[in-house]
Amino acid sequence: ANKDTGCHYNFFTDELSAVIGERHYLESHLAEALDKQEMSVHYQPMICVKTQRVLGAEALIRWRNPILGAVAPDRFINLAEQNGQILALGNFVLRTAMKQAAQWRHSFGDDFCIAVNISPVQLRDDNLVSRVAQLLAYYQLPGTALELEITEGVLLQDEKKVTKSLAGLQRLGVSISLDDFGTGYSSLSYLQKYSFDTLKIDRSFIMNSMECEQDKELARAIIAMAKKLNLLVVAEGVETSAQHEFIVDEGCDFGQGYLYGKPVPATMFTSQYLSRQAI
Ligand code: C2E
Ligand code: CA
Ligand code: CA
Ligand code: CA
Numbered sequence: 001a002n003k004d005t006g007c008h009y010n011f012f013t014d015e016l017s018a019v020i021g022e023r024h025y026l027e028s029h030l031a032e033a034l035d036k037q038e039m040s041v042h043y044q045p046m047i048c049v050k051t052q053r054v055l056g057a058e059a060l061i062r063w064r065n066p067i068l069g070a071v072a073p074d075r076f077i078n079l080a081e082q083n084g085q086i087l088a089l090g091n092f093v094l095r096t097a098m099k100q101a102a103q104w105r106h107s108f109g110d111d112f113c114i115a116v117n118i119s120p121v122q123l124r125d126d127n128l129v130s131r132v133a134q135l136l137a138y139y140q141l142p143g144t145a146l147e148l149e150i151t152e153g154v155l156l157q158d159e160k161k162v163t164k165s166l167a168g169l170q171r172l173g174v175s176i177s178l179d180d181f182g183t184g185y186s187s188l189s190y191l192q193k194y195s196f197d198t199l200k201i202d203r204s205f206i207m208n209s210m211e212c213e214q215d216k217e218l219a220r221a222i223i224a225m226a227k228k229l230n231l232l233v234v235a236e237g238v239e240t241s242a243q244h245e246f247i248v249d250e251g252c253d254f255g256q257g258y259l260y261g262k263p264v265p266a267t268m269f270t271s272q273y274l275s276r277q278a279i
Helices: 015-033 073-083 086-108 128-138 152-156 159-171 189-193 203-208 213-228 241-250 266-278
Strands: 039-048 054-065 069-071 113-117 146-151 175-181 198-201 232-235
Touching: 015 054, 015 073, 039 086, 039 113, 039 266, 054 073, 054 086, 073 086, 086 113, 086 128, 086 266, 113 175, 128 146, 128 159, 146 152, 152 175, 159 175, 198 203, 198 213, 203 213, 203 241, 213 232, 213 241
Parallel strands: 054 113, 113 146, 146 175, 175 198, 198 232
Antiparallel strands: 039 054, 054 069
């Protein structure tokens, strides 16, 4: 990247160059982001649909760079996966979130669970299971305090390796959830092939469920199927009370979305939800 100018885009003439330019630019900053403590983790509440109690949180990485400002994960996770930096970033999120979970289990109760997104690259890394085991021991957490979220795309490659990792994690008591269900390379055969604990319905279904009868039926069918398969179901992206009513009626176990709370820093999470919990 050009250190001397903020308008590096000017050097590129066509769109492709601009993309490559953005890529290099982000990449060079990304390489130093952890060392410079630009990364942090935000937490979004996951609530029990029946009781509306906060039962856990999803950990979501945040990057704030002095020059770039806040960079959304959708802009850098892919990049980090391609250049391998995701391993360091993923470890950072795991460590931070598990440390936080240990603290929160004292305050929120010891059924509090932290959900962490795991990249395909991490899942194919032979060290993942032992690293998770080490962190659980270090923070004195039972495996049940941790849930790892993976997306369907992961399951396409290295089937043997993935099966082995997932089994190793589940032996530790860690639960595995299938994220963004219903999108991407979604295939029902994954549900057969791997043993998941939880299914997260992609927010696009919840989002459209009020306006589009077809999406509503799809969401309904997914929830019903998950229950038949004895999976816990999380509805993502719940933004309105109408959507909340819908997932209550359909028997979703957990809800997540702006209606209940946006992702926030740990201190804010504590102050926003702990008092509410005590009531
Ligand atoms: P995801 O795992 O599906 O995470 C949920 C995303 O939806 C988050 O975006 C969250 O802020 C957003 N969200 C939650 N509730 C609502 C809602 O009610 N409405 C709307 N419109 N959005 C909602 P975020 O934090 O920007 O993360 C985007 C994606 O980046 C994540 O999607 C995940 O795939 C990836 N990601 C984030 N953090 C990590 C991480 O630590 N590791 C890895 N490997 N991927 C991560
Ligand atoms: Ca997720
Ligand atoms: Ca998701
Ligand atoms: Ca996603």
